Amino acid sequence: MATLTIRLPASQHERLKNLAARRGVSLNKMFEEFAARAIVESDAETRFLLRADRADVGEGLEVLDRLDGHYGSSEP
Numbered sequence: 581m582a583t584l585t586i587r588l589p590a591s592q593h594e595r596l597k598n599l600a601a602r603r604g605v606s607l608n609k610m611f612e613e614f615a616a617r618a619i620v621e622s623d624a625e626t627r628f629l630l631r632a633d634r635a636d637v638g639e640g641l642e643v644l645d646r647l648d649g650h651y652g653s654s655e656p
Contacts, residue, residue: 584611
């Protein structure tokens with residue numbers, strides 16, 4: 581396991597400590613959770629961008645048209 585040192589204004593540090601206490605976790609555990617969420621979001625964005633690069637716009641529009649036909653368009 582690695583050690584990470586960050587610098588925060590004292591007011592932010594205090595608020596984060598209070599937030600962790602309200603959640604019933606240590607400040608360290610809360611930052612682990614923050615990091616895990618950031619990594620998951622980054623991975624999802626990367627997968628989305630890779631799929632978007634391979635996408636066929638015409639095929640995508642056909643799928644949307646079929647969905648509109650099935651569920652009804654929200655256009656007036």
